[in-house]
Amino acid sequence: MICPVCNALSLLEVSCPQCGSAAEDEGRWSDWSGPYSPYEPTLFNTVEESALILNDSVCQHAVRCTACHLPFTVEVTAWHV
Template identity: 50%
Template sequence: MLSYYCPVCNGLETAELSCPQCGIAAEDYGRFNDYLGPYSPYRPIDDLSLTNGFADVQNQVCVHVFNCSPCGHTFYAFLPERQAGT
């Protein structure tokens, strides 16, 4: 089985996205799965990804929450994961 990882979560890259509402740079609040419960950050990533309502495991993406402070808009971004060993 192939293994994938998020380069943003692992500090190898930064995610810089603009707010779709106002166009101002939005702040990355981290993985969506970390907001699913008090112990979510400590559970296996694929375990949560199979039950979070997104097709992130199948599409090899990591769902991140972004927020735009000026307009208050919160949105999700599907960041591509990399195959381990590449």
């Protein structure tokens, strides 16, 4: 399973839930949790998050609106390879 957005196979095109403007991908949500996070294995903060990732095979991305700067997350479905 690979994330198509993380591996530049697909673009993340989402709209802001607050104002409807285009939003930009800021990478995996887990990469924002600490200075060495991008280099550590993927760990889950809660049992619910772990179950969601393992069951639905999603990669959660941090996203920010280009107009109102609202930060939010988007789940990207992983591809079977």
